[in-house]
Amino acid sequence: MLSRPSDSPRTPSAPRFLRSPRSSRSARPPGQRASAAQAPPAATGDAALLGHLNAAPAGVAEGALLACCGSRRWARLIAAHRPYPDLGALLAAGDEASYDLSPADLDEALADEAVVEQLPAVIPMDGAGALAAHTALRAAHAEYERRFGHVFVICLDGLHPDEMRNRVLAEIHARLDNERDAERAKAAEELRRIARGRLVRLISGPLQLSGIPRFRPA
Template sequence: MTDTGIGLDAFDALPDTAAENLLLSCCSSPAWARAVANGRPYGTLADLLAAADRALDALDEDEIDRALAGHPRIGDRPDNANSAREQAAMSDADTAVRAAIAEGNRAYEARFGHVYLVCATGRTPAELLAILRERLGHEPAVERRIVRTELAEINRIRLRRLITPGAAA
């Protein structure tokens, strides 16, 4: 994904396959990428973000799992630019916080069956750990709703960066 943003007009003009591939860099659910690409053209960024939220809301749990599979664990070395940017604060985490997050990640995955997903942008390692510990106490159905909310926020951040020239957030 580019750091400069391609602009909404350029995004709307992409061939379907290219648009879907670009959208997969925001969210790894093929059904989500297809739905968002098929909704083009968008008149405004707000229209695109609303369509992305609707597409996410319509996903079944298998597609949510596909979306989650595209996210590394908090604290792991991300293998894509989006996750690396979003988890940048983790590079400053001390050894104790890193170890606690790694332990929490294992407990979370054992309890819920998927990666701990949180919108890490702008959050400190201590905040990410506190959120993780809190969420470990949730019932699975509650946690699944929270995961959808976090995924929507991550998608919106990534879409803004994708579309908006000069966007850094």
């Protein structure tokens, strides 16, 4: 297990071409490994952005990759294995690094997420019904954090903003019944899926979480 070195601070910013608005070991089915064949090919216009990521200094690349997953070790592993010939290879490396998160790495990545707090950015809070729904969501999330000791994470890629709140609320309630180890494995898998989508957006253009501006909680 690799511990986080104290001399590896987060890079405060990345150049414009990479800048964004900002469980134990994850369970991997026997014999499963990340495969570049599972990834969509990079569009022709994305090749230049991938080339910039490949050529960027290590600290700059790690800073950009931290916008995809909050584990410093995850970002270092992907940066260290450059250059990547295409998006598929980059996504395979992201999956592999996600499978290799230590308990401490997973805790660090989870601490960097704030899905529930981000929802109001894309879901209007007009009307008593919307306010009541968001109040219920925050109450459910508080119970989730009390039970598991970390924030709730879920990949929302592909969902319309109108569907997000109901999906998150339903999933929180369903996952509250999980055992602690099972939920950490589920959270790690959701982080892997989230990171995969963010890598695609990092290479394709503005980095967003299903339309939700990416930011780090204070």
